Amino acid sequence: MLPEAxxxxxxxxxxxxxxxxxxxxxxxxxxxxxxxYELLELALFRSIPRRDVKPLAKALIRxxxxxxxxxxxxxxxxxxxDGVGPxxxxxxxxxxxxxxRLARGAxxxxxxxxxxxxxxxxxxxxxxxxxREQFRVLFLDKRNRLxxxxxxxxxxxxxxxxxxxxxxxxxxxxxxxxxxxxxxxPSGDPAPSKADIAMTRExxxxxxxxxxxxxxxxxxxxxxxxxxxxxxxx
Numbered sequence: 001m002l003p004e005a006x007x008x009x010x011x012x013x014x015x016x017x018x019x020x021x022x023x024x025x026x027x028x029x030x031x032x033x034x035x036x037y038e039l040l041e042l043a044l045f046r047s048i049p050r051r052d053v054k055p056l057a058k059a060l061i062r063x064x065x066x067x068x069x070x071x072x073x074x075x076x077x078x079x080x081x082d083g084v085g086p087x088x089x090x091x092x093x094x095x096x097x098x099x100x101r102l103a104r105g106a107x108x109x110x111x112x113x114x115x116x117x118x119x120x121x122x123x124x125x126x127x128x129x130x131x132r133e134q135f136r137v138l139f140l141d142k143r144n145r146l147x148x149x150x151x152x153x154x155x156x157x158x159x160x161x162x163x164x165x166x167x168x169x170x171x172x173x174x175x176x177x178x179x180x181x182x183x184x185x186p187s188g189d190p191a192p193s194k195a196d197i198a199m200t201r202e203x204x205x206x207x208x209x210x211x212x213x214x215x216x217x218x219x220x221x222x223x224x225x226x227x228x229x230x231x232x233x234x
Contacts, residue, residue: 063077
């Protein structure tokens with residue numbers, strides 16, 4: 001009687017060791033030690049537990065440009081990448097929402113003008129990498145604490161319609177005494193256009209009789225931000 005054949009143990013796939021090494025680097029040296037594609041790999045481990053995700057991470061970075069821009073990409077554009085299914089899209093958008101919630105927490109219940117860097121970081125996280133323009137208003141109370149942060153309009157890649165009287169109506173509803181205006185330039189250049197300057201001055205003119213102050217209008221883009229106050233445009 002022949003002895004039974006003993007099955008040889010199946011070695012783990014090569015990417016299994018890579019995952020553990022990447023997790024160890026992240027744990028010991030932090031996120032700054034990893035390039036964008038490796039940080040994205042870590043994010044994809046949960047979504048795709050049994051496959052090498054390095055090629056997908058690199059494909060996403062090639063398409064969108066950076067880790068932040070991958071998270072900010074619209075779900076439909078993410079789904080165009082081979083290997084990105086609904087689970088991957090959901091996990092990426094969850095991370096985007098978590099980052100925004102964390103940044104917003106840094107300015108909640110605090111005087112906004114004394115936390116200006118946190119305000120800039122919050123707006124950068126929420127707007128700078130969007131593929132479409134959006135115009136948002138931060139409504140403040142008399143102590144310059146944030147009452148509400150609302151998107152007043154979405155637009156195309158280079159234009160968002162803004163209605164100054166709608167901004168005024170909402171400020172009165174919230175009993176706001178000041179506002180900060182913010183919008184993004186998907187082109188990557190934060191420099192204000194003539195239309196941006198004209199619109200801002202119209203908002204200031206509508207709010208002034210109501211004794212509602214426009215502290216600033218800040219334009220965000222991948223290349224940085226531009227402050228109307230710093231540029232002496234308001």
